[in-house]
Amino acid sequence: MHIAFANSYATLPDRFFARVRPAEASAPRLIKVNRALAEELGLDPDWLASPEGVEMLAGRRVPEGAASIATAYAGHQFGNFVPQLGDGRAILLGEVVDRHGRRRDIQLKGSGRTPFSRGGDGKAALGPVMREYLVSEAMAALGIPTTRALAAVLTGDPVAREEILPGAVLTRVASSHIRVGTFQFFAARGDTEGVRLLADHVIARHYPEAGEAERPYRALLDAVIARQAALIPRWLLVGFIHGVMNTDNMSVAGETIDYGPCAFLDEYDPAKVFSSIDVQGRYAYGNQPRIALWNLTRLAETLLPLLDDDPERAVADAEDALKAFAPTFERHYHAGLRRKIGLLDGREGDLELAGDLLKRMFENGADFTLTFRHLAEAAGPDGDAEPVRSRFIDPTSFDAWAETWRARLALEPAEAGTRRAAMLAANPAFIPRNHRVEAAIQAGLKDDFGPFEELLTVLSRPYEDQPEHAAYMDPPEAHQRVTRTFCGT
Known part of the structure; x- marks a missing residue:
């Protein structure tokens, strides 16, 4: 198959990347091809699943026209600046223009050493590949901007971590990396x-409207801030915790990227941390908006020479741009909270009402996802409140809140049926629960990918009732709880 690569990043100067070939997997074997995404990219999923296609997905065969580069970058990791990081275990095969005219990167993750590997092996173990496939595709189905998983393959080669594990490669798709x-x-x-060259490339690729502005680089900064201020609320509204929000893990395209020790809330807790490497709780669930702004401030610092020749004016300009983050974030987050509790017509006091529910959920160990999902059933005049109140250690705590909530619902112009439908569309029934992801990984390590396939099927329709898969809604039992997640390296 000929892939119509249309590479642009590889035309930038050599200091932007290193040209490198993937490691040759000894015995590649397909785990999964994302057929719908392949067709969206203009690729033949049957060819990708063929022996020749699997060799490409494993890095054994580099297709004609591929860029085959590892990109350079730096980053603040847990607040500490590292001047050179880069793609240490990923190779950008190239860019394609999809059927909608959008430029997309195709990258192999876990494809061997690069000049940026810093002593690492450049490989990926099977577990992190499965986790990223499952969670990134779940995020896409939830309607959250994200990188995507095109394919996963076994390499046939062992990977040494705390133990010897099967090696694998994830083929990742992004608007850019x-x-x-x-x-x-x-x-x-x-x-x-x-x-300047990088900013011009990003403007042309992601923010062409900024190129038409009187001050393109200020317009670029404004646009990146706006996208992140819209993205982070969507994480919070489904209980997602990224786990490692370093500046090298924040995409300027506004997509969720780099699913390492990510996880989803079970019970609501704003201080919740799953990542084993986040020992100080820097990237806890409730800290994510603050960290996003911190990261954006680091971006603004890099753009200062482009904003104004006068350093003081440049700093003032950057500070002015960053002031937009908080109100933009709050507008998106507050609108989302209103939708989650069925308030389609915003009124004074709504945010206090939503905040009171979250407080009571925290005090009662209430499951984040199911509390909101079941709230839709209780929203009508004859609604059944038992499923939601049973999520609270003290159900009367919910009852006290619900009395005020129902009085507020009575002021809504929408009919009960319309309101219920809107709430179901805002509150997923199915998320990639940590214990389900871990169970799928453990089965995969035994060469059983049935649970992985079934979980993918369930997560592809997160807002639909799926009676045949109702068990996937359930929070973990005590013995199933996952309290720590781990980075793939």
Whole structure:
């Protein structure tokens, strides 16, 4: 099969990347091809699943026209700046223009050493590949901007971590893999021309409207801030915890990227941390908006020379841009909270009402996803409140809140049926619960991918009732709880 690569990043100067070939997998074997995504990209899923296609997905065969590069970037990792990171275990095969005219990166993750590997093996173990496939596809089905999983393959080669594990490669698709840390790489070297070239590339690729603005680089900063201020609320509204929000893990395209020790809330707790490496709770669930702004501030710093020749005016300009984050975030988050509790016509006091529910959920160990999902059943005048109140250790705590809530619902112009439908569309029934993801991974390590396939099927329709898969809604039993998640390296 001929892939119509239309590579643009590889035309930038050599200091932006290193040309490298993937490691040759010894015995590649297909786990999964995302057929719908392949067709969207203009690729033949049957060919991708063929022996020749699997060799490409494993890095054993580099297709004609591929860029085959590892990109350079830096980053703040848990607040500490590292001037050179880069794609240490990923290779950008190239870019394609999909059937909708959108440019998309195709990247192999876990494809061997690159000049940026820093002593690592450049490989990926099967578990992290399965986790990223499952969670990124779940996020896409939830309607959240994200990188996508095109395919997963076994390499036939062992990977040494705490134990010897099967090696695998994830084929990841993104609008681009350009990060805040990519800008930091050049800024840290005093390479203002590199920052300018990168900014021009990002404007052309992601924000063409900024190129038409009177001040393109300020317009670029405004646009990136706006996208992140819209993205982070969507994480919070489904209980997602990224786990490692370093600046090298923040995409300037506004997509969720780099699913390492990510997880979803079971019971609501704003201080919840799953990532084994986040020992200080820097990236806890409730800290994510603050960290997003911190990361965006680091981006703004890299753009200062492009904003104004006068350093003081440049700083003032950047600070002015960053002021937009909080109100934009709050507008999206508050609108989402209203939808989750069935308030389609915003009124004074709505946010306090939603906040009171979250407080009572925290005090009662209430499951985040199911509390909101079952709330839809209780929203009508004859609604059944028992499923939602039973989520509370003290059900009377919900009853006290619900009395005020129902009085507020009575002021809504929408009919009960319309309101219920809107709430079901805002509150998923199915998320990639941590214990379900872990169970699928453990089965995969035994070469059983049936649970992985079934979980993918369930997660592809998160807002639909699926009686045949109702068990996937359930929170974990005590012995099933996952309290720590781990980075793939």
